[in-house]
Amino acid sequence: MTELEYAIRHGGLTPKRLLKKITRRGFGASVLTGLTGAAASRLIRTPSVAAAGADFTIAIIPDPQYLAESCPNNLGGYYTAMMKWIVDNKNIVFTSSTPSFDANIKAVVGVGDCVNATTGTNEFTNAQTAWTILDSSGIAFTTPPGNHDYYSGKPSSRSNLGAQFATGYFSANSRSSVYGSGIGLGGEDVAYWIGSYDTTGANTAVKFVISSIKMLILAMDFFAGDAAWSWAYDVMLANSDCECYITTHAWLTANGTHFQRTDAYGPNVYSMAEAPYSNSAAEAWSTIGVNTWSNLLGVFSGHDLMGSQNSNPSGTSAPAWFWQQVPVNSNSSRGQTVQQLFVNSQQIDGGCSTSVSKATGAGQTASVFLLSRRPALGLLEGRMISTQSGDWFGSKSASFPGGTSWSASETLLFSVPFAGLHREPTRDPVEKR
Numbered sequence: 001m002t003e004l005e006y007a008i009r010h011g012g013l014t015p016k017r018l019l020k021k022i023t024r025r026g027f028g029a030s031v032l033t034g035l036t037g038a039a040a041s042r043l044i045r046t047p048s049v050a051a052a053g054a055d056f057t058i059a060i061i062p063d064p065q066y067l068a069e070s071c072p073n074n075l076g077g078y079y080t081a082m083m084k085w086i087v088d089n090k091n092i093v094f095t096s097s098t099p100s101f102d103a104n105i106k107a108v109v110g111v112g113d114c115v116n117a118t119t120g121t122n123e124f125t126n127a128q129t130a131w132t133i134l135d136s137s138g139i140a141f142t143t144p145p146g147n148h149d150y151y152s153g154k155p156s157s158r159s160n161l162g163a164q165f166a167t168g169y170f171s172a173n174s175r176s177s178v179y180g181s182g183i184g185l186g187g188e189d190v191a192y193w194i195g196s197y198d199t200t201g202a203n204t205a206v207k208f209v210i211s212s213i214k215m216l217i218l219a220m221d222f223f224a225g226d227a228a229w230s231w232a233y234d235v236m237l238a239n240s241d242c243e244c245y246i247t248t249h250a251w252l253t254a255n256g257t258h259f260q261r262t263d264a265y266g267p268n269v270y271s272m273a274e275a276p277y278s279n280s281a282a283e284a285w286s287t288i289g290v291n292t293w294s295n296l297l298g299v300f301s302g303h304d305l306m307g308s309q310n311s312n313p314s315g316t317s318a319p320a321w322f323w324q325q326v327p328v329n330s331n332s333s334r335g336q337t338v339q340q341l342f343v344n345s346q347q348i349d350g351g352c353s354t355s356v357s358k359a360t361g362a363g364q365t366a367s368v369f370l371l372s373r374r375p376a377l378g379l380l381e382g383r384m385i386s387t388q389s390g391d392w393f394g395s396k397s398a399s400f401p402g403g404t405s406w407s408a409s410e411t412l413l414f415s416v417p418f419a420g421l422h423r424e425p426t427r428d429p430v431e432k433r
Contacts, residue, residue: 052376053211056189057103059086060369062322063249063302063346065116065148067130067366068123071352076126078349078388082366083108083133085387090139094372096412097381103370106185106210108134109217110143111302111343112249114170118151118162128169140183140191142206143170144219146249146303147270155222155278156271158202165201172196172204185210194239197231205235207242211375213420216242216295222249223259223267226276229288236295243421244295251281251301252342254310256324258282265304294332295421302344321396322348322361323369323384325414339380339418343369345393348386356389358406359397364389373418380418383411 067079090105114131115123134141147153149170151160164170172195179193189210197203202221207214216239218232236244250259250266259281261267261274272278275287281301285291304310306320318324324342329335345367356363364386372381384393392411397403 053213055101055104055372055374055376056210057105057370057372058208059105059108060247060300060341060343060371061108061110061143062343062367062369063111063113063146063148064127064130064349064366065113065146066346066349066352068114068126069116069120071349071365072354074120074122074126076122076129078352078366079126079130080133082368082387083130085366086368087133087137087139094381094383094410096383096410097379097415101372101374103372105139105370106189107191107208108139108141109245109247109300110141110219111247111300112144112146112222113148113302113346114143114146114164115162116148117153118149118164124162124164124168128164131169135178138184138186140179140185140206140208142175142204142217142219142247144204144248145170145202145222147222150222154270156273158221158225161200161202167200170201172199172201175201175204179206188212194235197228203228203231205232205239207239211373213373213375214239214242216244218244218246220246220248223270223272223278223280224248224284225278226288229279229284229290233289233293236293240295242295243297244293245298245300246290246296247300249301250303251299252304252324252326252340254304254306254320254322254324254342254344256318256326256340256342258285259304264310291328291331293330294334294336296330296332296338297336297418297420298339298341300341300343302342302346304342304344305347307347319396322367322393323382323413325382325416327416339416341369341371341382343367343384356391358391358404358408360401361405364391364393364406367393375420378417378419379415381415382413384413385410 092103114127145165149162176193183191192207194205204219261280267278310320322345326340327337353362366387370383391406394411397405
């Protein structure tokens with residue numbers, strides 16, 4: 001089904017067009033394809049709020065770099081098995097909340113570091129083999145690069161972007177060809193390629209239409225620069241009928257705070273020049289003005305570590321852990337809540353123990369975060385599972401690495417109110433007399 005066919009069937013027309021980029025900061029023009037426009041409301045009346053659709057889940061992949069490199073060996077077996085787990089368990093029944101429901105996994109979002117080193121050809125091969133399982137199974141995905149997706153882990157120059165993101169499997173040219181005129185996700189659900197900042201896969205945009213909810217996913221480069229953020233803002237405006245989400249490698253620390261430029265894994269440690277070349281999460285939020293984006297509802301990220309390797313152990317908002325869910329109020333006219341999510345279990349994958357412990361986390365490898373949307377209930381729920389052990393992540397126990405931070409039983413990490421975007425009905429200008 002094409003986007004036009006889908007839109008007509010659902011009472012709204014979103015014609016593809018070319019939009020010349022005019023930024024709010026005067027950056028150079030670029031051409032974006034497949035953008036949706038507000039002109040649709042002048043052609044066909046669209047209900048302001050559709051009837052609540054089915055529950056669905058988006059799987060988020062925490063930094064899988066060691067799965068590409070060495071866990072359990074250099075063949076990428078756990079990486080492939082993790083993606084296969086998503087395909088095989090797309091309709092797993094969640095019972096830790098009431099009423100129970102089918103996961104209905106529709107899409108996958110990465111947070112970067114698809115490999116540990118770009119110089120190891122086996123790592124990119126392992127990564128591509130794993131992610132291709134999703135392509136072959138009709139599960140759309142998007143992922144930004146992390147610092148390890150740059151040559152020698154050095155994003156001090158954007159020209160150091162690894163080949164697989166620059167011109168290969170994860171590049172814009174490659175991914176747009178996979179999306180084609182749209183990826184059917186089952187039923188009436190579909191995913192579309194929207195565009196990219198350039199020909200690489202460093203900054204890209206896709207749209208998921210799931211359960212009649214339109215979601216724009218912006219995959220942003222590692223500590224992206226001013227021009228990339230300006231491009232992203234323009235894409236959000238051009239797709240004003242969509243909820244907006246950002247996935248980027250570094251946003252929240254493992255303690256749930258915004259990355260600062262001087263944090264241990266902030267831009268400065270990678271010799272990244274200040275704006276306009278790069279922005280920390282704190283700078284993107286407050287200086288670039290992401291905190292004023294009216295349609296932004298969520299940000300997903302990874303990157304940071306725990307223990308002695310923690311980025312910012314002082315002044316933290318929460319104990320460092322493998323996941324953090326931190327809501328923050330937007331300064332936009334809507335004043336909406338933005339759900340920020342940090343997920344990264346690379347340290348467990350790096351250890352890659354063959355023994356499994358529910359106290360220390362040993363063996364809890366190849367984890368996936370399952371973010372579920374329950375439209376009829378107005379809820380957003382989170383769960384996290386090791387696809388190798390089958391154990392579920394919990395909150396950090398007070399005695400960690402003692403106590404019990406993993407469980408054989410499905411564990412609900414959070415369930416928060418989440419209504420999405422609401423709009424008042426608008427009068428069709430064609431009806432004016």
